[in-house]
Amino acid sequence: MSSHNIKISFPKNLLRWSKKNDRNFPWKQTTDPYKIWLSEIILQQTRVEQGTPYYLKMIALFPTVEHLAKAKEDAVLKAWQGLGYYSRARNLHSAAKYIVDELKGKFPVDYNGWLILKGVGPYAAAAIVSFAYNLPHAVVDGNVYRVLARCFGIETPIDSTEGKKRFSILANELLKKKDAGRFNQAIMDLGATICKPSSPLCNACPIGKNCFAKKNSLISSLPVKNKKVKIKPRFFHYMIAHSEKGFLFEKRTGNDIWKGLYQFPLIEATKFLTPLQLSSHQIIKNISSSTKIKIIESLMSKQLLSHQKIEAKFFILHAKKINTEKYIVEKKKHIKNLAVPKIIDQYIKNFIH
DNA sequence: AACTCGGGGAG
DNA sequence: CTCCCAGAGTT
Numbered sequence: 001m002s003s004h005n006i007k008i009s010f011p012k013n014l015l016r017w018s019k020k021n022d023r024n025f026p027w028k029q030t031t032d033p034y035k036i037w038l039s040e041i042i043l044q045q046t047r048v049e050q051g052t053p054y055y056l057k058m059i060a061l062f063p064t065v066e067h068l069a070k071a072k073e074d075a076v077l078k079a080w081q082g083l084g085y086y087s088r089a090r091n092l093h094s095a096a097k098y099i100v101d102e103l104k105g106k107f108p109v110d111y112n113g114w115l116i117l118k119g120v121g122p123y124a125a126a127a128i129v130s131f132a133y134n135l136p137h138a139v140v141d142g143n144v145y146r147v148l149a150r151c152f153g154i155e156t157p158i159d160s161t162e163g164k165k166r167f168s169i170l171a172n173e174l175l176k177k178k179d180a181g182r183f184n185q186a187i188m189d190l191g192a193t194i195c196k197p198s199s200p201l202c203n204a205c206p207i208g209k210n211c212f213a214k215k216n217s218l219i220s221s222l223p224v225k226n227k228k229v230k231i232k233p234r235f236f237h238y239m240i241a242h243s244e245k246g247f248l249f250e251k252r253t254g255n256d257i258w259k260g261l262y263q264f265p266l267i268e269a270t271k272f273l274t275p276l277q278l279s280s281h282q283i284i285k286n287i288s289s290s291t292k293i294k295i296i297e298s299l300m301s302k303q304l305l306s307h308q309k310i311e312a313k314f315f316i317l318h319a320k321k322i323n324t325e326k327y328i329v330e331k332k333k334h335i336k337n338l339a340v341p342k343i344i345d346q347y348i349k350n351f352i353h
Numbered sequence: 354a355a356c357t358c359g360g361g362g363a364g
Numbered sequence: 365c366t367c368c369c370a371g372a373g374t375t
Contacts, residue, residue: 045368124371
């Protein structure tokens with residue numbers, strides 16, 4: 001079959017398939033732009049099963065964009081705790097304030113209007129305007145890259161500039177413009193349930209024999225992705241310092257992992273340090289002059305991102321009183337209101353209770 | 354164009 | 365272990 005014909009048959013077969021195979025999610029039975037926007041931000045690089053509880057929590061805590069705009073950033077980050085990619089929460093909150101303050105609470109009405117908002121890129125803008133307003137903009141996410149690369153035999157790397165452009169053009173050619181929302185939903189559903197990364201269910205695929213990868217046994221080699229960078233290890237020493245007043249916390253600032261979240265005072269080094277080496281560190285001296293250090297757990301190691309691995313050790317600091325003004329001393333009850341990385345959250349559960 | 358940003362699940 | 369997930373911002 002020629003590529004012209006498959007460009008005609010693809011949307012038809014896809015939409016016919018979707019009528020009996022659509023997935024039902026909490027954010028699908030609405031055209032409320034706020035709920036659709038929120039769901040699209042949560043689902044970036046995040047599986048539906050992981051994101052759904054956070055979507056329900058966010059809607060309960062912040063039912064409207066006005067509620068979200070009015071909230072403190074710490075409260076938004078706390079609701080986001082454990083989901084990862086925390087810039088999504090900060091950008092979401094920032095955009096909510098922009099919508100309420102600058103747009104008088106009115107959501108953007110077209111693709112370019114949404115694209116201006118922090119945290120809304122080409123994918124989210126297309127998804128929101130197609131789902132909420134049925135405007136003709138094709139989504140291009142990981143599912144779409146995979147479905148199109150296989151179906152049309154495209155070897156252009158999906159993480160190259162050329163690839164982004166080429167797949168977007170093709171997706172918009174295929175898009176059923178009068179039914180953009182359903183088309184976008186259908187192609188992502190197909191990628192998620194049939195055209196899976198490994199062991200796809202080709203026998204149940206509506207594209208069937210028209211799929212280039214199926215015809216040519218290229219399923220496992222498409223889509224093509226460029227190589228990733230080298231992994232850099234990082235060594236974290238967390239100081240669990242406490243006095244009768246409570247525990248010592250600091251807020252992470254700067255453009256780094258877990259920005260805006262709270263943690264025990266941290267000493268980062270290029271390798272693990274001994275308690276003796278740590279005891280002469282200025283951060284320890286600032287906490288208390290009569291501090292003794294004790295290791296309470298040997299090691300926690302986790303590759304958190306494709307390019308970096310965090311290795312962490314935890315230490316207890318016994319301080320009669322805490323001298324420093326540098327860090328925040330939070331009472332037990334207040335800790336519950338602060339967003340912390342998962343590695344810290346595990347410790348709080350073990351030691352503060 | 355390359356790098357940075359989480360956490361969880363599947364194989 | 366490796367790879368992927370309803371990507372986007374920064375440098």
